[in-house]
Amino acid sequence: AQSVSQHNHHVILSEAASLELGCNYSYGGTVNLFWYVQYPGQHLQLLLKYFSGDPLVKGIKGFEAEFIKSKFSFNLRKPSVQWSDTAEYFCAVNAGEYGNKLVFGAGTILRVKS
Amino acid sequence: EPEVTQTPSHQVTQMGQEVILRCVPISNHLYFYWYRQILGQKVEFLVSFYNNEISEKSEIFDDQFSVERPDGSNFTLKIRSTKLEDSAMYFCASSEWGSYNEQFFGPGTRLTVL
Numbered sequence: 676a677q678s679v680s681q682h683n684h685h686v687i688l689s690e691a692a693s694l695e696l697g698c699n700y701s702y703g704g705t706v707n708l709f710w711y712v713q714y715p716g717q718h719l720q721l722l723l724k725y726f727s728g729d730p731l732v733k734g735i736k737g738f739e740a741e742f743i744k745s746k747f748s749f750n751l752r753k754p755s756v757q758w759s760d761t762a763e764y765f766c767a768v769n770a771g772e773y774g775n776k777l778v779f780g781a782g783t784i785l786r787v788k789s
Numbered sequence: 790e791p792e793v794t795q796t797p798s799h800q801v802t803q804m805g806q807e808v809i810l811r812c813v814p815i816s817n818h819l820y821f822y823w824y825r826q827i828l829g830q831k832v833e834f835l836v837s838f839y840n841n842e843i844s845e846k847s848e849i850f851d852d853q854f855s856v857e858r859p860d861g862s863n864f865t866l867k868i869r870s871t872k873l874e875d876s877a878m879y880f881c882a883s884s885e886w887g888s889y890n891e892q893f894f895g896p897g898t899r900l901t902v903l
Binding site: 781 | 824831832833844847884896
């Protein structure tokens with residue numbers, strides 16, 4: 676069965692610090708990869724996605740993620756976080772040929788101190 | 790920008806009662822999904838729905854659960870006889886196409902079973 680691991684459950688950073696959130700998945704075939712964000716009181720929103728092509732994917736609000744197939748990883752990065760990035764971040768995987776469902780990681784709560 | 794909407798935002802019910810959670814997917818989307826998140830746990834896939842039938846369901850989605858698209862706009866999740874362990878946040882999502890496509894999530898319905 677597919678599974679997704681997010682390494683940090685809580686991350687606290689100061690504004691302007693760099694961010695990297697880890698995500699590893701367990702599935703050997705073709706995967707589609709996503710990062711979703713949930714701001715306080717809001718619904719899940721897509722930050723970025725990877726289907727194929729350039730493994731470095733750029734998303735909204737200055738976020739990017741790198742797909743490293745050999746490491747089964749899809750880490751999320753941002754060079755300089757802002758207070759408004761305080762949210763919960765979810766990595767999700769879809770094994771394309773096995774249906775449409777998303778398998779989510781446990782989420783990482785990011786708190787940015789101003 | 791089109792959004793997925795869900796009603797109610799919070800539902801409280803007694804154990805053994807039936808509940809219906811409602812969702813209005815984005816109008817031109819063809820695939821619909823329900824996920825749930827028990828407090829402190831991962832977002833879990835329940836069911837996907839396409840062309841007026843279930844296309845995939847998880848082990849969680851047992852005979853107590855059903856989904857329906859009663860008209861051209863609503864998508865409902867029914868739990869026939871609620872249990873305490875059904876208490877969770879239930880998210881509806883929709884996508885234009887299948888797996889190679891972003892799923893747009895609604896704000897969720899918090900179900901509390903007493």
